[in-house]
Amino acid sequence: MQTELAPEFKNTPEGREAEAILRKCVHCGFCTATCPTYQLLGDELDGPRGRIYLIKQVLEGKPPTQSTQLHLDRCLTCRNCETTCPSGVQYGHLVDIGRKIVEDKVPRQPADKALRWALKEGLNSPLFAPAMKLGQAVRGLLPAKLKAKVPEPRPAGAWPQRTHARKMLMLAGCVQPAMAPNINSATARVLDAAGIQVVIAPDAGCCGAIKFHLNDHEGGRAQMRANIDAWWPQVEKGEVEAIVMNASGCGVTVREYGHMLKDDSAYAEKAARISALTRDLSELLPDIAPTLKPRVKPPSGLVAYHPPCTLQHGQKLRGGVEKHLRTLGFDVQVAQNESHLCCGSAGTYSVLQPELSYKLRDRKLGHLNQLQPSAIVSANIGCITHLQSGSEVPVRHWVELLDGAMR
Known part of the structure; x- marks a missing residue:
């Protein structure tokens, strides 16, 4: 697809990346067949091809509107279109760039703005865990919509105490320890049974996905850098063989640290190393299944x-x-x-x-x-x-x- 960037984007890292992605798109429309929002709404602008057009127009200088913002907001960023695309269009990266530009140019309604701020600041706040615990205590009294967001409390079970020569870092996550603590402890127990010790760096926090996908790119990158700093001593010394992820949403983000921080001279090399070490928990199954069986x-x-x-x-x-x-x-x-x-x-x-x-x-x-x-x-x-x-x-x-x- 041919495009001519507006001067304000022409020589920026985001502009160059977006232009390269746009040039791969041949507008074949295969992506619309697997887009959930297009299937629900039947609107070209609520499918990847239409959203690509909207982002292209903004990059070429057309002022975005609240309608532009709405169509981009409705995207789930599920990246199903990337699996379908025969041309290898990295739609997920493009929509991140487009949303941020539109966010900076189109004012949101106060209620929407406040909700988004509460989500990006609250979900990875130290107050989230006690708030969730309180919500679970009064869960039966909550309105249906709020109750749906508060899972029933479940015990985490014991954390294994053995040490092993094989060690892997694991990201505890921001909401998972409060909402479903047994996932992390079950991961540790399963890997312990396979002779692998799970190590959690206490200073590692949110992977950065929440802030980044709510258009706070700098806030998200700050969290990425903090995690790299927390993991780096053990990575640099070769004390761990991998960084294992048991939440695929975190995993896909950490796997892209190298991309997200490629223009950061202080972190680009470290970020690429962290991404290369990251493994989804399921990728360990071929190795550990025979021992566990x-x-x-x-x-x-x-x-x-x-x-x-x-x-x-x-x-x-x-x-x-x-x-x-x-x-x-x-x-x-x-x-x-x-x-x-x-x-x-x-x-x-x-x-x-x-x-x-x-x-x-x-x-x-x-x-x-x-x-x-x-x-x-x-x-x-x-x-x-x-x-x-x-x-x-x-x-x-x-x-x-x-x-x-x-x-």
């Missing part, structure tokens, strides 16, 4: 697996979870219909775009429930919480399923 006693009943967009489209990791759980004896199935589509969680999307989000959730649960599962598993805290809010079937992380079968 004698200890695993899978429960009876079919388990439905929902692959998060951040895993199958963002990280391009497809088929591994279900394949290796089956080798361990679990009866795992993926819905035959629309397994590639987003469940509607998409970070803060379920709060900012609830109507579209819940339509996608119910659509996803309809397909999963056709399998008549005894449980639903996924690989990202956002998907798990969102699906559970509409499901009578328990929804868990797959590592909790494996941990339970070992115990």
